[in-house]
Amino acid sequence: MKAIVVGRLGPPDVMEVREIPVPQPGEGEIRIEVEAVGINFADVLAVAGEYLTRTRVPYTPGMEFAGIVESLGEGVSNVQVGQRVACLGGSGALAKYAVAKAAAVIPVPGNFTGAQAAAFPVSYFTAYHGLKTLGRAQEGEWVLVQAAAGALGTASVQLAKAMGLNVIAMASTEEKLQLARDLGADVTLLQDDPDRVQKVRDAAGGKGVPLILEVVGGRRFQESLDMAAGQGRIIVIGNASREEAHLRPVELMKRNLTVTGLWLVSLMNDREATMSAAQALTTLVASGKVTPQVGPTYALNESVRAFQDLLDRKTTGKVVIEP
Ligand code: NDP
Structure with missing residues (x-):
């Protein structure tokens, strides 16, 4: 063959x-x-x-x-x-x-x-775990989705909206942002907008975003910390930039931030988390909210x-x- x-x-x-x-x-x-x-x-x-x-x-x-x-x-x-x-x-x-x-x-x-x-499987289970299992998203909260027009990004926007979250979507081109809007993103922003940190903070009510799905890494990781609200959760899912990122733990301490890593492969071994994600995703698919x-x-x-x-x-x- x-x-x-x-x-x-x-x-x-x-x-x-x-x-x-x-x-x-x-x-x-x-x-x-x-x-x-x-x-x-x-x-x-x-x-x-x-x-x-x-x-x-x-x-x-x-x-x-x-x-x-x-x-x-x-x-x-x-x-x-x-x-x-x-x-x-x-x-x-x-x-x-x-x-x-x-x-x-x-x-x-x-x-x-x-x-x-x-x-x-990969995109929707990862998005679910990022938003819910590890991100502990609450209805009405703001979430920042990076690379929002990609496979994981589109899954994240759809699931976040279906869970009643407010979505700020970032991507590299206007066409990609249009796709994010078509999927329900509330606010969209070019990844290279010079005022992106302030605009993201403003969009989420001036205090920053409580939940960030971080997939770009490198120097963008520092920006995610700057965009996060006090007590914000940053879920590290990818490093598409393939650049090194640096973290000063004291910065997390100062603003009560939480940085959590997510790797689907190891989470799949957690039977309880997998079953509960599968159940939630089955319901969402059946409701027609997720395609x-x-x-x-x-x-x-x-x-x-x-x-x-x-x-x-x-x-x-x-x-x-x-x-
Ligand atoms: P995508 O379909 O999202 O494609 C990758 C996207 O990343 C690009 O379209 C681009 O979007 C964005 N990007 C940002 N910076 C760069 C760069 N320097 N080079 C290339 N792309 C860049 O792919 P996936 O959905 O497969 O994955 C998205 C991310 O999530 C990856 O980092 C991946 O490793 C991670 N991932 C991790 C999982 C886990 O278990 N931890 C599971 C699934 C995905 P734009 O042009 O808008 O910036």
């Missing part, structure tokens, strides 16, 4: 299309005919060897995907052949077929397309371009590859 193979770590163009054997499902596993793969910033970092976990080569990227169950390994009874499922974790989805643990599949709402199902924003869609042999476009900030919503 055709698959993307990374033989050495580096920029997106180290990825090649190669013929590799079709994977066999082992005990407790299923084989899925892949319909769509959600591409995350984490995939770009993993190919570059800059992710939180070590990338072993050669490997086939693709950690978040949806498709049709095609065959079952020994002992699988919770899914059926022909069922559409979404999967999260591991790698190997940028291929015609991928294998996943049957116990870890995520059922797909009947009204989702394959691309929407592939765009859902995954599928961004540009690419074929398997366009994977290098898909990764490069994500890295170059050219995309909105979730980048999807259909193998």
Whole structure:
């Protein structure tokens, strides 16, 4: 079968299309005919060897995907052949077929397309945990969402609005801000607006923002501290700038700020948090308030371009590859 193979770590163009054997499902596993793969910033970092976990080569990227169950390994009874499922974790989805643990599949709402199902798990679980599990957002509060037109950003804006929060959305272009407004953002601001710190503080009633979803990092992290209200919570979710950030603990002390890290991979091991996020997200999806924003869609042999476009900030919503 055709698959993307990374033989050495580096920029997106180290990825090649190669013929590799079709994977066999082992005990407790299923084989899925892949319909769509959600591409995350984490995939770009993993190919570059800059992710939180070590990338072993050669490997086939693709950690978040949806498709049709095609065959079952020994002992699988919770899914059926022909069922559409979404999967999260591991790698190997940028291929015609991928294998996943049957116990870890995520059922797909009947009204989702394959691309929407592939765009859902990472962004919506992360946004939920950022806003609620760790962010402890209260109805009526203000939240600042950075990179608001991206995959995580659009999920965060939608969920925040559905939870009754007031949203300040930041992004790098007017087109991206328009998307954030279309999704319900109350105030939008260009990421490079020279008066952004004061404007964010003013928008949130003059005292700063009580909750910030921080995904850019580097020197922007200091700005997030400046934008935060006293006793504000800053949830560190990403470092898209790939720059170092510096933190002076005394500054947190002075203004009673809380900085909390969030990594979805380790939170998924917290069964209680995962179940409660899944339950809340299922209700929101059923209410029609939440629809995954599928961004540009690419074929398997366009994977290098898909990764490069994500890295170059050219995309909105979730980048999807259909193998
Ligand atoms: P996005 O679709 O949001 O794309 C990345 C966006 O980051 C860009 O579109 C761009 O938006 C913004 N950005 C800001 N500065 C830079 C920069 N210097 N270079 C490139 N992009 C920049 O991707 P994801 O939704 O996959 O991820 C968003 C962030 O959230 C990433 O930092 C990612 O690592 C993190 N994340 C973390 C998770 C976790 O478990 N901790 C889970 C999911 C995502 P703009 O042009 O508007 O600035």
